[in-house]
Amino acid sequence: MAEQEAPPKPPSKLAAMNDFGRVLRSNHDVFVKLVKYTAIMFTVPIAVFLFLDRVVLPDFDIDEETRNTWSALVAVVVIQFICFVYVCSAMLEPDDGVRPGAGVPAEGQAAAGKAEAEKKND
Secondary structure: OOOOOOOOOOOOHHHHHHHHHHHHHHOHHHHHHHHHHHHHHHHHHHHHHHHHHHHHHHHOOOOHHHHHHHHHHHHHHHHHHHHHHHHHHHHOOOOOOOOOOOOOOHHHHHHHHHHHHHHHHO
């Protein structure tokens, strides 16, 4: 059995922040899309719930508990729809020829490569 190499030293906090900044710059469009969908995910279901609960459903002759249940159910369906649209938009993004692991610091790529090699050996 060969001697195992010592694990690499963890990067300093400054180096880690620089790497994180580089990854954010290289994935700016993805980050902006994530922020937009996160904002939509928080605001639209609440707005739908309140609109149904306070505007639409009071016109029907149903009790408050049923009205709240239907409003919440529709809000959950809206959340599922937003998740579906986000996943579909991510799947339809063009492949820019970026290899897996691009933007990942070299130490992380090396560690991932070693872990993958160990899986193949097992």
